[in-house]
Amino acid sequence: MTDLLDANDSQMAMLADLVAGLQAAEETISGMLAARDGMLAMASRLAIDIARQANHPDYGDMATRAVAAEIGAAQRVSDRTIERRMAAASRLVTDLPDVWAAQGAGRITAAHTRVIVEASAHLDDPRDRAAYADAVLVIAEAESPNRLRRHARRIAEQYQPRSLTARHRDARDNRRVWVNDLDDGMSELGVHGPSTLIHGMYDRLSQIAHRVHEGNARAAKERKSTPRDTRTDERTVEPADERTVDQLRADLLADLVLTGAPTGHDSEDALWDSIHARVEVTVPVMTLIDARGAHTDLPPAELDGRCPIDTGTARRLAGEAIGWERVLTHPISGALLAVDRYRPGDQLKRHLRARDQRCRFPACGLAARTCDIDHNHAAAEGGPTCEDNLAHFCRRHHMMKHHSRWQVEQKVGGVLEWRSPTGEAYVDRPPAQNTVRFTPAEFETTEFETTESALVPF
Known part of the structure; x- marks a missing residue:
């Protein structure tokens, strides 16, 4: 099997230089794209200012088109494309200036920025957007864009003016099917519907x-x-x-x-009645029992760790499920404490799946249920079969762990420290649980001793 085990010191040094160079290039590209967004936002602002001083009745629509056409002609790009870029840049620079600044400094990439902006689409209050940006940037600087998406949605949900149930009720009206024609006699079919x-x-x-x-x-x-x-x-x-x-x-x-x-x-x-599939929903128990929606600050349910779903759908699935996996979390820190189940089963596997939620290699987001459970300290070498020595890896990264110079050490709390072939260290922490968390003062006055989330296989 071809891997890096046979590389000599000179080749490994060259690899380290390449990784550092590519990282520097990526930071430069992110900064340049942020600079471009800044200029596009300025162009949009200029068009509006021109229209405003001339009292244009279209509120700057035609001026924006003209400016977009000027830029598009110079760059040999459609003016419609430029106009869309101007609108997106204006939203980023005006509504999320801290995110724009982070990209400009090379702390996050343009892909991270797109995820953050998309998740904030319904945040209209400037204070909510600022609080959201502060919270999501901490995660964005440590995670890949695909892992960031679920965190960004979860954080944005805390600042939504309307509940997910109400928004889902309206969004269902937009369900549809469409066709895009492609080359070589092929087409693609798209469906927009409930998750x-x-x-x-x-x-x-x-x-x-x-x-x-x-x-x-x-x-x-x-x-x-x-x-x-x-x-x-x-x-x-x-x-x-x-x-x-x-x-x-x-x-x-x-x-x-x-x-x-x-x-x-x-x-x-x-x-x-037509669904006979594996659908897992994580719903905080306090959200589940809040049937009338009296508490709007409770987190919504999540579908297989991917996206929020409305409480009504989650409650229906929970009511019809043949078994529950109860995820017990710390009421203040939100950390995973234990997983149990009403019906007997493989307790350790359920605990690991609830803890890891996805492949534990840095930046990989493949769901845990599609991954292998692997001993970090090999069982053949005396490694114990326990939660402190097991983690989920997709087949690609499982093989790479055993057949390359990548090494991993498991720390307390399921934290994995990876060491790359060039000696760089990368820390991967278990994802945060979808649960209700209290401040110490709130916890002292509440009648709940633990918070619970139900992982409901349907």
């Missing part, structure tokens, strides 16, 4: 596709092991099915849509 249904659809397709793929692999293995002289006439044997899982998912979707019975005219409740 629980979309993830349920995708997971069901994935389960069927993997089952078919595994069956095809077994059939191919059996054909290879059968002696040629005992095989059926090869002219009558169907060709081997070599479709990938992605191809199978696409074909299954086409089969289900084109040949299945339509139920779109039925009630919403009828759709729940």
Whole structure:
């Protein structure tokens, strides 16, 4: 297996220089993109000022178009594209100046900035935006953009003027399906709908596709092991099915849509009976019992650690679930304390999945349920099978851990310290739990001794 184990000191030194150089280049690019956003925001402001001094009745729309066209012509870019960039830059520079400054200093990348801006779309109060930016930048400087997304949404939710349940009720009216035509006789089908249904659809397709793929692999293995002289006439044997899982998912979707019975005219409740998929929802127990929505400051439920969902949907899933996994957290720090379940099961696996939530290699966001559980200190060398020596790694990073110079040491509280081949240290901490947290003063007066979150497999 090719890896870095055989590299000499000179090659490792060259790699270290390349990593440092690329990091410096990335910081320079981030700073330049921030500078470009600053100039685009100035161009937008200039267009509005020109329109205002001339009392234009369109409030600067035509002046903005003219300025965008001037910039677009010089850069050989569509003026519509430039106008969109001007609007996005104005929002960043005006509404989230601290985020813009952080990108300009190279502390975060443009990808981080996009995630932060998208999550703040509904924050209209300047004080809320400032508080949101302060909280999210601490995480952005330590995490990758894909990991940042769930944290940004969770933090932004604390400052939303309307509850997620109310916003979801309105957003459902915008559900739709669309088609984009591509090259080579191909097109793509898009669906905009409730997260629980979309993830349920995708997971069901994935389960069927993997089952078919595994069956095809077994059939191919059996054909290879059968002696040629005992095989059926090869002219009558169907060709081997070599479709990938992605191809199978696409074909299954086409089969289900084109040949299945339509139920779109039925009630919403009828759709729940059609979902036979693995959907996990984490909902703080205080949110779950607040049926009337009296406490608007409680955190919403989360779908498989990916995105918030409305409380009504979470409560429905919790009520119909055949089993709960209860995640006990510290009432002040929010740290994971324990995981238990009403029905007996593999306690340690549930605890690790609730703690890790995703692959524990830096910047990887693959969900824990798709990952391997690995001993950090190998069991063959005496490493114990306990939570302090186990963590989730996706197959890619699991293999890399064992077959390259990347090394990992597990610290207290599930913290992993990775050491790269060039000697750089990277710390990966377990994600924060989706739970209610109290200040010490609040905790002394509350009747709850622990906070709980339910991880509900549906």
